[in-house]
Amino acid sequence: MEQNLRIPGPTPIPPEVAAALARPMINHRGPEFAAIIGRVTEGLQHFFQTSQPVLGFPSAGSGAMEAAVVNVFSPGDEVLAVTIGVFGNRLAKIAEAFGLKVTRHEVAWGQAADPAQVVAALDALPNAKGVLLTHNETSTGVTNDLQALAQAIRARRPDILLVVDAVSSLSCVDLRMDEWDLDVVFTGAQKGWMVPPGLAMIGVSARGWAATEKATLPRFYWDFRTARKSLEKGQTPYTPPVSLYFGLDVALGMMRAEGREAIIARHQRVADLTRSRARAMGLELFAEPAHASNTVTALKVPAGVESKALTKALREQEGVVIAGGQERLEGQIIRIGHLGYVHEPDIAACMDALERQLGALGYRAPAASGAEA
């Protein structure tokens, strides 16, 4: 049975990208790879909306988190970690592991961070060197208003470093690295980029580059400076994940053809469809609706339904693969990914299947929504 992969990453691979993955291997120090990394960098700059080079690392998204921390900070540096879920906490944990003095501004899961409250938290930390932010929190299906957060923080602290986890937002949701004055922005190939996992991409601002020169945390593999120097020669310091670059090159070509704004609009449409179908079934969003994510929808598991039984039935009976909740949300929510290579029919099929399997598990939508469905 063909799968409808509806987890928030890895995301489905378009056939054109899949074909590229299987291309014969090439020399990563030769002219062909240099041409590819040149095109890829230019494409990434377009989607990051930056004039800065965007670095690629063979890595998961969590490696990019570590790279961000070790390149711009020094032991003992104070940072404010704005956490709204599992991935915000992970970034904070990494900063702590590397000896930063981390103050957490923890927002209730399901909510977005409030710019005024973040600024208030920052006011209590006059020596803070940086703020760690999540653009889209994959664990709760919440998108922070990054532009408003960045603006509020920057107005108060013009020189502070803004580190942004954009793993599950970039290319799907508007993010303007230069205009919003963000310093380190990272994402992963397996999310909006329609490529298998294993390649992290990181943009660094002029302020970020200056910070890399002063930062004293030990680093080698993640060193942004080495990566930039190699990129100028059309290379990477260490062997790049060549097949993923083949795929990303093709994916970026498809994305440029569709257009950045059109992709953002498509993600809005599929997210709207997901949410309206869920509401029609009487299901409740986990996220506060005003900040519900356009790349992943978290839904509360209705009373009387066992979430593992539901995801298993969807997988085995319908070929629809969705995610459960993480950590303290295990069993509480299900998560439907709608980012990257996703269109309305994929979501319609997923929600049809969800409706059937919820019914099979004894769930009955409340009267009002039932009628709507």
Add this chain to the structure above:
Amino acid sequence: MEQNLRIPGPTPIPPEVAAALARPMINHRGPEFAAIIGRVTEGLQHFFQTSQPVLGFPSAGSGAMEAAVVNVFSPGDEVLAVTIGVFGNRLAKIAEAFGLKVTRHEVAWGQAADPAQVVAALDALPNAKGVLLTHNETSTGVTNDLQALAQAIRARRPDILLVVDAVSSLSCVDLRMDEWDLDVVFTGAQKGWMVPPGLAMIGVSARGWAATEKATLPRFYWDFRTARKSLEKGQTPYTPPVSLYFGLDVALGMMRAEGREAIIARHQRVADLTRSRARAMGLELFAEPAHASNTVTALKVPAGVESKALTKALREQEGVVIAGGQERLEGQIIRIGHLGYVHEPDIAACMDALERQLGALGYRAPAASGAEA
């Protein structure tokens, strides 16, 4: 023109593996991936010749070097770095970057390390916690006698940590992790494993595991303990490079069918063929013949030939891609990779092309060898 990719990694991908790379994406936390990582781990254990779990990280080989250093050592720890070329130096540099006290035992490039001399160097370091060794030095085409080195070191220092860079040797050349009592052994998918780059594999001994508990260097992404805990559930802590696991699963199946000893014998044969063809052309090995590598052959560029012109002509006229020298060997040597998916006809075609293009560049073999050719 189809390429004959004869660099020492990335190496050519068999069609069966290429097809696997293009498979539809799956949930990395689901039962299908758990089955794959289970089979892959068992296959890796067979080739590492270890009963320990072998960990996979989305990473280049250099990331595995960093992982080895940060997991088993603490700042200020003394180590002996036995370096016989570029990659030995890189491992030493990483150890230094992370605050270890590194003493280098530098061997002239082209030579292998001598066990007695290594032990003598170690005798001068009574507090050394570890020895950093390269099994096969890709930059010089030299294979250390790892068994003899390990035996000599272990006889003198039963509890010292042996960290082994086996990136370009493992699966091609005999390496018995448990029998030789090695502690941290790492390799990369793009070498003998016939898979595109982006996945590093690391074996850790019981002594190595004990060291991870005491080590105090900051670590998160590379943490062996987190990786082992996830592996026990058929997962990885962070999103794995799923398509590369698809490929490795198929590659390991092919390798098991061919057989470990048969693969080692095949690498011996193709290396012998490479060397005998080179000798017949009057070309000189860069490596001392007794330790010439079975996975990469470094040849001195004959007088009067410009190495860049030669590699360019091979690439453009013949579709044969070989590597030049690195760092101080740039322009001095060419390197021919023969590891992974390689058979006699690939080498015969490569050496035929080399002979033609050397001739086109004005090279004439000395009389004796010319006759042989």
